Amino acid sequence: MADGVWGQVFDFADYGQLLGLVHNSLAAGAVLGVVGGLISTFVMMRDLPFAVHSISELSFAGASGALLFGANVVLGSLTGSLLAALVIGLLGTRARDRNSVIGVLMPFGLGLGVLFLALYKGRSANKFGLLTGQIVAVDTPQLSWLLVTSAVVVVALAVVWRPLAFASTDPELAAARGVPVAALSTVFMVLLGLTVAMSVQIVGALLVLSVVCTPAAAAMRVTAAPRLVALLSVVFATTSVLGGILLALGSTIPISPYVTTISFLIYVGCRIAGAWRQRRGWVRFVQYPRARRAVPSRS
Numbered sequence: 602m603a604d605g606v607w608g609q610v611f612d613f614a615d616y617g618q619l620l621g622l623v624h625n626s627l628a629a630g631a632v633l634g635v636v637g638g639l640i641s642t643f644v645m646m647r648d649l650p651f652a653v654h655s656i657s658e659l660s661f662a663g664a665s666g667a668l669l670f671g672a673n674v675v676l677g678s679l680t681g682s683l684l685a686a687l688v689i690g691l692l693g694t695r696a697r698d699r700n701s702v703i704g705v706l707m708p709f710g711l712g713l714g715v716l717f718l719a720l721y722k723g724r725s726a727n728k729f730g731l732l733t734g735q736i737v738a739v740d741t742p743q744l745s746w747l748l749v750t751s752a753v754v755v756v757a758l759a760v761v762w763r764p765l766a767f768a769s770t771d772p773e774l775a776a777a778r779g780v781p782v783a784a785l786s787t788v789f790m791v792l793l794g795l796t797v798a799m800s801v802q803i804v805g806a807l808l809v810l811s812v813v814c815t816p817a818a819a820a821m822r823v824t825a826a827p828r829l830v831a832l833l834s835v836v837f838a839t840t841s842v843l844g845g846i847l848l849a850l851g852s853t854i855p856i857s858p859y860v861t862t863i864s865f866l867i868y869v870g871c872r873i874a875g876a877w878r879q880r881r882g883w884v885r886f887v888q889y890p891r892a893r894r895a896v897p898s899r900s
Contacts, residue, residue: 633747679746811861841864
């Protein structure tokens with residue numbers, strides 16, 4: 602019995618031949634690791650993991666609706682994500698309002714997605730893949746969509762990185778310095794919506810947090826330097842996604858358990874390393890953009 606279960610989880614027979622089937626998925630996974638790692642930095646700085654889950658539910662609803670009506674699934678996922686991101690960004694200017702909006706959107710999006718999938722009479726693998734990801738789900742048209750979307754997100758982040766980092770660490774001081782905090786918040790939510798829609802195509806709607814939240818959460822346990830946090834976050838996200846794809850290739854299990862397990866193990870390792878550094882008494886300084894001040898940190 603144990604051997605049978607192990608064979609389903611890890612089976613590397615004909616692995617070399619199967620590897621040729623996932624070139625698009627590996628390329629998409631690498632791109633998603635870079636974009637997810639970068640956006641993850643701001644998700645943790647702005648305390649938005651809950652919002653990520655809400656956006657993923659609306660992305661799932663949009664994708665499942667497109668699947669039901671025979672439309673482009675990627676476009677449906679993007680539409681759902683952007684609508685959720687805009688609603689949260691425009692209506693949730695304060696933390697309490699934002700959490701209320703998110704709490705309303707999450708069950709609505711999930712319920713709508715379940716309704717669309719219940720009405721869909723096509724392949725069950727398509728239904729399951731929207732929730733947990735599919736190893737060979739990325740075809741050439743989808744890869745093109747993902748590449749264009751990722752380019753938009755990366756370029757936009759490069760343009761707004763410094764003011765967005767300032768507004769994320771100290772919004773009151775940023776506003777006093779003339780930084781358009783509200784506008785940057787809306788822009789970031791749109792970029793987050795695009796990234797979540799990309800993630801849903803690879804790891805499914807239920808476990809997007811492992812790509813868009815966990816990498817930066819892990820990085821922040823071992824360093825307080827903003828640039829190093831972003832770099833490590835990209836490395837961790839890319840390792841999780843590509844590692845998950847390569848492990849899932851030789852099994853009958855969806856990709857998401859592998860991605861989430863690798864991501865979790867990285868986080869645990871970083872917590873252990875961070876605790877060791879703290880016991881050794883290492884101190885780092887966090888330099889806030891444009892604020893010209895530093896605070897001591899042990900994490």
